[in-house]
Amino acid sequence: MSRYAVNSLLYRLKKDAEFRARFGADPAGAIADLDLTTAERDAFVARDMRRINELGGYLHLVLSIPGLAVHPPRR
Amino acid sequence: MGRIVFAAAMSHVLDPDYYERVCGAEGRRKTEEAMTAIAAMGERFSATRADALIVVADDHLNAFSFNCVPAMCVRIGREVERMRQDHAEAFDAVLEHMPARYPLHEQLANAILEQGTAAGFDLALSWEAPVDHAFLAPINTMHGTRAIPPLVPIWINCFVAPQPTARRCFAFGQHIARVVARSRWNVGIIATGGLSHFPELSVARIGETDSVFDARLIDWMERGEHEPLQELAADELHKTGSHEFLNWMVLLGAVSPAPAEVRYFGELPRINLAAVEWRLA
Numbered sequence: 001m002s003r004y005a006v007n008s009l010l011y012r013l014k015k016d017a018e019f020r021a022r023f024g025a026d027p028a029g030a031i032a033d034l035d036l037t038t039a040e041r042d043a044f045v046a047r048d049m050r051r052i053n054e055l056g057g058y059l060h061l062v063l064s065i066p067g068l069a070v071h072p073p074r075r
Numbered sequence: 076m077g078r079i080v081f082a083a084a085m086s087h088v089l090d091p092d093y094y095e096r097v098c099g100a101e102g103r104r105k106t107e108e109a110m111t112a113i114a115a116m117g118e119r120f121s122a123t124r125a126d127a128l129i130v131v132a133d134d135h136l137n138a139f140s141f142n143c144v145p146a147m148c149v150r151i152g153r154e155v156e157r158m159r160q161d162h163a164e165a166f167d168a169v170l171e172h173m174p175a176r177y178p179l180h181e182q183l184a185n186a187i188l189e190q191g192t193a194a195g196f197d198l199a200l201s202w203e204a205p206v207d208h209a210f211l212a213p214i215n216t217m218h219g220t221r222a223i224p225p226l227v228p229i230w231i232n233c234f235v236a237p238q239p240t241a242r243r244c245f246a247f248g249q250h251i252a253r254v255v256a257r258s259r260w261n262v263g264i265i266a267t268g269g270l271s272h273f274p275e276l277s278v279a280r281i282g283e284t285d286s287v288f289d290a291r292l293i294d295w296m297e298r299g300e301h302e303p304l305q306e307l308a309a310d311e312l313h314k315t316g317s318h319e320f321l322n323w324m325v326l327l328g329a330v331s332p333a334p335a336e337v338r339y340f341g342e343l344p345r346i347n348l349a350a351v352e353w354r355l356a
Contacts, residue, residue, distance in 0.1 A: 017161050053277065053278040054278075060136055064163075066164050
Protein backbone atom coordinates (compact mmCIF):
# COMPACT_ATOMS: atom_id res chain seq x y z
CA MET A 1 0.00 0.00 0.00
CA SER A 2 1.40 3.42 -0.93
CA ARG A 3 -0.48 5.79 1.35
CA TYR A 4 1.21 8.87 -0.02
CA ALA A 5 0.57 8.02 -3.66
CA VAL A 6 -3.11 7.33 -3.03
CA ASN A 7 -3.71 10.49 -1.06
CA SER A 8 -1.67 12.84 -3.19
CA LEU A 9 -3.68 11.58 -6.18
CA LEU A 10 -6.94 12.15 -4.31
CA TYR A 11 -5.83 15.66 -3.39
CA ARG A 12 -4.89 16.42 -6.98
CA LEU A 13 -8.25 15.15 -8.19
CA LYS A 14 -9.98 17.46 -5.75
CA LYS A 15 -7.96 20.59 -6.37
CA ASP A 16 -6.82 20.35 -10.00
CA ALA A 17 -9.89 20.70 -12.24
CA GLU A 18 -7.89 20.13 -15.43
CA PHE A 19 -6.40 16.89 -14.15
CA ARG A 20 -9.83 15.83 -12.89
CA ALA A 21 -11.25 16.32 -16.38
CA ARG A 22 -8.42 14.29 -17.91
CA PHE A 23 -9.04 11.54 -15.35
CA GLY A 24 -12.73 11.62 -16.15
CA ALA A 25 -12.04 11.06 -19.85
CA ASP A 26 -9.33 8.43 -19.44
CA PRO A 27 -8.72 7.25 -15.86
CA ALA A 28 -6.12 4.63 -16.72
CA GLY A 29 -4.17 7.04 -18.92
CA ALA A 30 -4.27 9.88 -16.41
CA ILE A 31 -2.68 7.78 -13.68
CA ALA A 32 -0.44 5.62 -15.86
CA ASP A 33 2.79 7.19 -14.62
CA LEU A 34 1.92 7.12 -10.91
CA ASP A 35 3.51 4.76 -8.40
CA LEU A 36 0.40 2.78 -7.42
CA THR A 37 -0.15 -0.89 -6.64
CA THR A 38 -2.36 -2.91 -8.94
CA ALA A 39 -5.17 -2.84 -6.37
CA GLU A 40 -4.94 0.93 -6.01
CA ARG A 41 -4.81 1.47 -9.76
CA ASP A 42 -7.83 -0.80 -10.30
CA ALA A 43 -9.80 1.06 -7.63
CA PHE A 44 -9.10 4.44 -9.20
CA VAL A 45 -9.91 3.23 -12.70
CA ALA A 46 -13.19 1.84 -11.35
CA ARG A 47 -13.77 5.13 -9.49
CA ASP A 48 -14.46 2.96 -6.44
CA MET A 49 -14.03 5.49 -3.64
CA ARG A 50 -15.12 3.05 -0.95
CA ARG A 51 -12.32 0.70 -2.00
CA ILE A 52 -9.86 3.60 -2.21
CA ASN A 53 -10.77 4.48 1.39
CA GLU A 54 -10.10 0.86 2.39
CA LEU A 55 -6.73 1.13 0.70
CA GLY A 56 -5.76 4.16 2.79
CA GLY A 57 -7.45 7.07 1.07
CA TYR A 58 -8.49 9.74 3.55
CA LEU A 59 -12.20 9.85 4.23
CA HIS A 60 -12.66 13.59 3.77
CA LEU A 61 -11.07 13.43 0.34
CA VAL A 62 -13.15 10.52 -0.93
CA LEU A 63 -16.24 12.35 0.34
CA SER A 64 -15.52 15.62 -1.40
CA ILE A 65 -13.94 15.22 -4.84
CA PRO A 66 -16.25 16.92 -7.32
CA GLY A 67 -18.01 14.37 -9.49
CA LEU A 68 -16.28 11.43 -7.84
CA ALA A 69 -17.27 11.74 -4.19
CA VAL A 70 -18.71 8.65 -2.59
CA HIS A 71 -22.22 9.15 -1.18
CA PRO A 72 -22.98 6.43 1.35
CA PRO A 73 -26.65 5.45 1.56
CA ARG A 74 -28.89 7.23 4.03
CA ARG A 75 -29.31 5.40 7.36
CA MET B 76 -4.69 42.41 31.89
CA GLY B 77 -6.51 40.47 29.19
CA ARG B 78 -9.26 37.94 29.78
CA ILE B 79 -11.02 35.10 28.05
CA VAL B 80 -14.56 36.44 28.09
CA PHE B 81 -16.33 33.75 26.09
CA ALA B 82 -15.72 30.07 25.35
CA ALA B 83 -17.81 27.66 23.35
CA ALA B 84 -17.49 24.53 21.24
CA MET B 85 -19.77 23.29 18.52
CA SER B 86 -20.23 21.01 15.55
CA HIS B 87 -19.05 22.56 12.32
CA VAL B 88 -21.02 21.12 9.42
CA LEU B 89 -23.88 23.54 9.87
CA ASP B 90 -25.81 22.89 6.70
CA PRO B 91 -29.47 21.81 6.94
CA ASP B 92 -29.49 20.88 3.23
CA TYR B 93 -26.54 18.52 3.68
CA TYR B 94 -28.03 16.76 6.67
CA GLU B 95 -31.43 16.52 5.03
CA ARG B 96 -29.77 14.74 2.12
CA VAL B 97 -27.91 12.28 4.32
CA CYS B 98 -30.32 11.90 7.27
CA GLY B 99 -33.74 13.00 6.00
CA ALA B 100 -36.13 15.51 7.60
CA GLU B 101 -34.75 14.79 11.06
CA GLY B 102 -31.34 15.85 9.79
CA ARG B 103 -32.64 19.22 8.70
CA ARG B 104 -34.59 19.77 11.90
CA LYS B 105 -31.78 18.95 14.27
CA THR B 106 -29.23 20.94 12.28
CA GLU B 107 -31.51 23.95 12.41
CA GLU B 108 -31.96 23.45 16.16
CA ALA B 109 -28.20 23.28 16.64
CA MET B 110 -27.72 26.41 14.54
CA THR B 111 -30.31 28.28 16.59
CA ALA B 112 -28.40 27.40 19.76
CA ILE B 113 -25.11 28.45 18.16
CA ALA B 114 -26.62 31.74 16.96
CA ALA B 115 -27.76 32.45 20.53
CA MET B 116 -24.25 31.75 21.76
CA GLY B 117 -23.00 34.17 19.11
CA GLU B 118 -25.26 36.89 20.47
CA ARG B 119 -23.79 36.39 23.93
CA PHE B 120 -20.29 36.50 22.45
CA SER B 121 -21.01 39.72 20.55
CA ALA B 122 -22.33 41.29 23.76
CA THR B 123 -18.86 40.86 25.30
CA ARG B 124 -17.46 43.20 22.61
CA ALA B 125 -14.33 41.07 22.57
CA ASP B 126 -11.22 42.30 20.76
CA ALA B 127 -10.59 38.97 19.04
CA LEU B 128 -11.96 35.49 18.49
CA ILE B 129 -9.60 32.52 18.60
CA VAL B 130 -10.94 29.64 16.50
CA VAL B 131 -9.46 26.19 17.08
CA ALA B 132 -10.41 23.80 14.31
CA ASP B 133 -9.03 21.18 11.97
CA ASP B 134 -8.15 21.04 8.32
CA HIS B 135 -9.92 18.52 6.09
CA LEU B 136 -6.90 18.21 3.81
CA ASN B 137 -7.83 21.48 2.16
CA ALA B 138 -5.40 24.07 3.49
CA PHE B 139 -2.57 21.63 3.99
CA SER B 140 -1.77 18.83 1.60
CA PHE B 141 0.81 16.13 1.72
CA ASN B 142 3.76 18.48 1.47
CA CYS B 143 3.19 19.37 5.13
CA VAL B 144 0.65 18.47 7.81
CA PRO B 145 1.42 20.57 10.90
CA ALA B 146 0.44 19.23 14.31
CA MET B 147 -0.54 22.74 15.43
CA CYS B 148 -0.48 25.80 13.21
CA VAL B 149 -1.20 29.46 13.92
CA ARG B 150 -2.50 31.59 11.07
CA ILE B 151 -0.72 34.93 11.09
CA GLY B 152 -1.00 37.95 8.83
CA ARG B 153 -3.73 40.55 8.46
CA GLU B 154 -6.54 38.63 6.78
CA VAL B 155 -7.54 35.12 5.82
CA GLU B 156 -9.46 33.88 2.82
CA ARG B 157 -12.23 31.37 2.55
CA MET B 158 -11.17 28.13 0.87
CA ARG B 159 -12.00 27.98 -2.81
CA GLN B 160 -13.27 24.77 -4.35
CA ASP B 161 -14.69 24.41 -7.82
CA HIS B 162 -17.87 22.32 -8.08
CA ALA B 163 -17.88 21.89 -4.31
CA GLU B 164 -19.37 18.68 -2.92
CA ALA B 165 -20.76 17.77 0.49
CA PHE B 166 -19.46 19.87 3.38
CA ASP B 167 -17.40 22.10 1.04
CA ALA B 168 -20.54 23.47 -0.59
CA VAL B 169 -21.66 25.29 2.56
CA LEU B 170 -18.82 27.80 2.07
CA GLU B 171 -20.09 29.20 -1.18
CA HIS B 172 -22.38 31.87 0.22
CA MET B 173 -20.04 33.05 2.95
CA PRO B 174 -17.86 36.17 2.86
CA ALA B 175 -14.55 35.56 1.09
CA ARG B 176 -12.21 37.44 3.46
CA TYR B 177 -11.91 37.87 7.24
CA PRO B 178 -9.69 40.16 9.32
CA LEU B 179 -7.09 38.62 11.62
CA HIS B 180 -5.84 39.80 15.01
CA GLU B 181 -2.22 39.94 13.97
CA GLN B 182 -0.78 40.91 17.35
CA LEU B 183 -2.56 38.19 19.30
CA ALA B 184 -1.67 35.54 16.71
CA ASN B 185 1.97 36.59 16.80
CA ALA B 186 1.96 36.55 20.59
CA ILE B 187 0.56 33.01 20.71
CA LEU B 188 3.13 31.92 18.14
CA GLU B 189 6.21 33.67 19.52
CA GLN B 190 5.52 33.06 23.20
CA GLY B 191 4.56 29.49 22.35
CA THR B 192 7.89 28.84 20.69
CA ALA B 193 9.66 30.38 23.67
CA ALA B 194 7.65 28.11 25.98
CA GLY B 195 8.51 24.92 24.11
CA PHE B 196 5.60 24.58 21.68
CA ASP B 197 7.10 24.04 18.24
CA LEU B 198 4.20 25.64 16.44
CA ALA B 199 3.85 25.88 12.69
CA LEU B 200 2.83 29.16 11.15
CA SER B 201 1.13 30.14 7.94
CA TRP B 202 0.59 33.42 6.14
CA GLU B 203 -1.43 31.90 3.32
CA ALA B 204 -3.51 28.91 4.40
CA PRO B 205 -7.22 29.43 3.72
CA VAL B 206 -9.93 28.33 6.12
CA ASP B 207 -12.66 25.80 5.36
CA HIS B 208 -16.06 25.03 6.83
CA ALA B 209 -14.56 23.98 10.16
CA PHE B 210 -13.82 27.65 10.83
CA LEU B 211 -16.34 29.53 8.77
CA ALA B 212 -19.60 27.66 9.38
CA PRO B 213 -19.49 28.27 13.16
CA ILE B 214 -18.23 31.85 12.82
CA ASN B 215 -20.91 32.84 10.33
CA THR B 216 -23.66 31.00 12.22
CA MET B 217 -22.66 32.78 15.41
CA HIS B 218 -22.59 36.23 13.86
CA GLY B 219 -25.27 36.26 11.19
CA THR B 220 -25.15 39.77 9.77
CA ARG B 221 -23.24 41.25 12.73
CA ALA B 222 -19.60 42.21 12.33
CA ILE B 223 -17.08 39.45 12.93
CA PRO B 224 -14.17 40.54 15.14
CA PRO B 225 -10.55 39.90 14.14
CA LEU B 226 -9.84 36.17 14.17
CA VAL B 227 -6.95 33.99 15.25
CA PRO B 228 -7.38 30.70 13.36
CA ILE B 229 -5.47 27.78 14.83
CA TRP B 230 -5.34 24.37 13.19
CA ILE B 231 -4.95 21.12 15.07
CA ASN B 232 -4.09 18.01 13.08
CA CYS B 233 -7.04 15.81 13.98
CA PHE B 234 -6.97 13.36 11.08
CA VAL B 235 -3.52 12.50 9.79
CA ALA B 236 -1.78 10.10 12.18
CA PRO B 237 0.18 10.67 14.27
CA GLN B 238 -1.90 13.47 15.77
CA PRO B 239 -0.87 15.51 18.81
CA THR B 240 -2.03 13.96 22.07
CA ALA B 241 -5.06 15.12 24.02
CA ARG B 242 -2.74 16.12 26.85
CA ARG B 243 -0.56 18.20 24.52
CA CYS B 244 -3.60 19.97 23.10
CA PHE B 245 -4.76 20.78 26.63
CA ALA B 246 -1.31 22.15 27.47
CA PHE B 247 -1.41 24.32 24.36
CA GLY B 248 -4.75 25.71 25.53
CA GLN B 249 -3.17 26.56 28.88
CA HIS B 250 -0.49 28.43 26.93
CA ILE B 251 -3.16 30.40 25.06
CA ALA B 252 -4.75 31.37 28.38
CA ARG B 253 -1.39 32.63 29.68
CA VAL B 254 -0.83 34.70 26.53
CA VAL B 255 -4.27 36.26 26.80
CA ALA B 256 -3.74 36.99 30.51
CA ARG B 257 -0.50 38.82 29.71
CA SER B 258 -2.16 40.82 26.93
CA ARG B 259 -4.47 43.80 27.04
CA TRP B 260 -7.27 42.13 25.08
CA ASN B 261 -10.57 40.54 25.91
CA VAL B 262 -10.80 37.42 23.84
CA GLY B 263 -13.34 34.79 22.87
CA ILE B 264 -12.32 31.25 22.01
CA ILE B 265 -14.25 28.58 20.17
CA ALA B 266 -13.38 25.00 19.27
CA THR B 267 -15.21 23.24 16.48
CA GLY B 268 -16.03 19.75 15.24
CA GLY B 269 -17.63 16.65 16.61
CA LEU B 270 -19.12 15.14 18.45
CA SER B 271 -18.73 11.47 17.45
CA HIS B 272 -18.92 10.69 13.74
CA PHE B 273 -16.98 8.87 11.04
CA PRO B 274 -15.42 6.21 13.33
CA GLU B 275 -12.04 5.03 12.08
CA LEU B 276 -12.46 7.47 9.19
CA SER B 277 -14.00 4.58 7.32
CA VAL B 278 -16.59 4.88 4.55
CA ALA B 279 -17.99 1.54 5.67
CA ARG B 280 -18.73 2.97 9.14
CA ILE B 281 -20.36 6.20 8.04
CA GLY B 282 -23.67 6.34 9.84
CA GLU B 283 -22.31 5.19 13.19
CA THR B 284 -21.87 7.40 16.24
CA ASP B 285 -20.96 6.65 19.85
CA SER B 286 -23.46 8.34 22.12
CA VAL B 287 -22.16 6.54 25.21
CA PHE B 288 -18.69 7.93 24.63
CA ASP B 289 -20.08 11.41 23.93
CA ALA B 290 -22.05 11.28 27.18
CA ARG B 291 -18.85 10.48 29.08
CA LEU B 292 -17.06 13.44 27.50
CA ILE B 293 -19.96 15.77 28.28
CA ASP B 294 -20.21 14.57 31.86
CA TRP B 295 -16.53 15.27 32.48
CA MET B 296 -16.80 18.68 30.84
CA GLU B 297 -19.91 19.62 32.82
CA ARG B 298 -18.15 18.72 36.06
CA GLY B 299 -14.92 20.45 35.07
CA GLU B 300 -13.02 17.17 35.42
CA HIS B 301 -10.32 17.62 32.83
CA GLU B 302 -7.71 15.10 33.92
CA PRO B 303 -9.55 12.05 32.51
CA LEU B 304 -10.02 13.92 29.25
CA GLN B 305 -6.28 14.49 28.99
CA GLU B 306 -5.80 10.74 29.26
CA LEU B 307 -7.85 10.04 26.14
CA ALA B 308 -5.73 7.98 23.75
CA ALA B 309 -5.45 8.47 20.01
CA ASP B 310 -6.82 4.98 19.39
CA GLU B 311 -9.88 5.69 21.55
CA LEU B 312 -10.61 8.91 19.67
CA HIS B 313 -10.12 7.13 16.33
CA LYS B 314 -12.40 4.19 17.09
CA THR B 315 -15.23 6.34 18.43
CA GLY B 316 -15.04 8.94 15.69
CA SER B 317 -13.94 11.62 18.12
CA HIS B 318 -10.93 12.89 16.18
CA GLU B 319 -12.07 16.50 16.35
CA PHE B 320 -12.32 16.44 20.11
CA LEU B 321 -8.63 17.43 20.04
CA ASN B 322 -9.83 20.93 19.12
CA TRP B 323 -12.05 20.90 22.19
CA MET B 324 -9.06 19.82 24.30
CA VAL B 325 -7.26 23.06 23.40
CA LEU B 326 -10.27 25.07 24.53
CA LEU B 327 -10.51 23.05 27.75
CA GLY B 328 -6.90 23.86 28.54
CA ALA B 329 -7.62 27.54 27.99
CA VAL B 330 -10.61 27.67 30.35
CA SER B 331 -9.90 24.90 32.89
CA PRO B 332 -11.41 24.29 35.42
CA ALA B 333 -14.52 26.09 34.18
CA PRO B 334 -17.56 23.81 33.88
CA ALA B 335 -19.39 23.35 30.61
CA GLU B 336 -23.08 23.92 29.96
CA VAL B 337 -24.68 22.02 27.10
CA ARG B 338 -26.79 24.29 24.91
CA TYR B 339 -27.71 21.60 22.39
CA PHE B 340 -27.15 17.90 21.85
CA GLY B 341 -28.88 16.12 19.00
CA GLU B 342 -28.31 12.57 17.85
CA LEU B 343 -28.37 11.85 14.15
CA PRO B 344 -27.44 8.63 12.43
CA ARG B 345 -24.38 10.33 10.93
CA ILE B 346 -23.19 12.57 13.76
CA ASN B 347 -24.07 13.76 17.23
CA LEU B 348 -24.53 17.51 16.89
CA ALA B 349 -23.49 19.59 19.87
CA ALA B 350 -23.23 23.16 21.10
CA VAL B 351 -21.54 23.74 24.46
CA GLU B 352 -20.63 26.90 26.35
CA TRP B 353 -18.38 27.35 29.36
CA ARG B 354 -19.31 29.23 32.52
CA LEU B 355 -16.31 31.48 33.03
CA ALA B 356 -15.36 33.01 36.34
